[in-house]
Amino acid sequence: MRKYNFGYFFHEGLSNMFSHGFMTFAAIGITVACLLIMGTFTLVAVNANSLLKDLEKENEILAYVQESYTPEQAKALESKLKAVSNVTSATYISREQAMEDFAKQYPEENMFQDLDPQIFRDRYAVKIENLEQLSQTVRSVKAVEGIDGVNAYEEIAGGFITVRNVATVVCVALIAILFVVSVFIISNTIKLTTFDRRDEIAIMRMVGATNGFIRWPFVYEGFMLGFLSAVIAFALQWGLYAAVARGVDTNDTLQLIHVIPFRQLWPAVGGTFTGAGILMGVGGSLSAIRKFLQV
């Protein structure tokens, strides 16, 4: 390809876009919507995942030893607990130790300072590897002979896992649907251009322009549609994310949730949007000209 052709293709591609203001607007609108929905669900999933990771770091459950067990019997449970799958460690905590820890947590409360250790129970701090199997692991731990009860964040963890899984499923389904819709709309926008320019295309072909030469402006049009959509979607996503993050951070009841700052995410978001946008744009234009531009 000669160098002066590049500017020509670019110019033709751009002028194609402006000649169909409305269709161009619709194609960009749909693609932006597609990218935004895709981005939003992915960001929710990413955040839920990071919260799960946070929880996993300190994913400790407490397993209480039966009252009737002597300290020796209780210590003997360690190996049995460790043998449960998904358990990484089990640390014995005597009732005296438990009382001290409790008192340390509330140094201001005098009435907690000299409690009778007898009201506490011997326990194990059990660390879990994978939070997704928490409830199953809890059941197995409970089933160990000599363990009386278990205290876990089962509900919190379960909530995040559900959010993440739903976000992932919705995300995949929506991306697939919207991707197809976007490619379809872009493809039709470009088909309209090829229809508008059918006389020019016929003349170009008649005088011996190569297929590549005839196609390039349309590929550029698709590229520009995709790229512009990506830029717009990125700006909107940024604004949306920042607003939601601010809302969550200032909300008291949501204190537990820590939102990943956008500045850590923007390269991935920008890269994905640009890639997906261009893929949709160029894919749309190729599907539009595939049939239309045969010799």
Next chain:
Amino acid sequence: MIRLKDVEMEYENGTRAIQGITLSIEDGEFVFLVGPSGSGKSTIIKLLTGEVEPCAGRIMINGFSVSNISEKQIPLMRRTLGIIFQDFRLIEKKTVYDNLAFVMRAVGTAPKEIQKRIPYVLKLVGLEKKAQSYPTELSGGEQQRVAIARALVNNPNTIIADEPTGNLDPERSFELMSLLLKINELGTTVVVVTHEKDLVDRFSKRVITIDTGRVVNDGVGGYVGGSIHA
């Protein structure tokens, strides 16, 4: 150089438009292709440009074997031809100048070359003053001359014109034919399809007469039409 050998062509609907044509046109010739409506003249042109394919026979044009040409070669073959249509097929949104520049760019000509070539060609067809006009601002004869300029601008070896005088009055038709003759004298092969008997009679050039997909007469001077059967 154009060669057709035992060429047959059938349209998808079963119409046998060409039923065995053999003819050859040498470089630098000026040839009229005549015959009644529906006899297959336009089909021959479509065969020459590769728009339709023959179902039998061989076609050679300017060194390309059109009957078994590869897709990549078709554009190169077409660059050796300049086609003129009865309905001009100019782009109305573009000025005369841009109509010509457009087809030069389409074959990858450098901008400098385009700027040099267009004034020369416009002068040849007598439209140097109309470069910035739009096709709708021109008379029928002027539009047809733009179509000729466009066919010439890429410097083809052969000019093929399908009914170039169809919309013109006899005076303009004669002028246009004279212009094609001038172009032929500059070294370009010219093939003109027409059914204007009077016009053909005024030039003593080779006339190939087609009827129902066959060559029925081939010789210098005079429009023979279908009367050969009589």
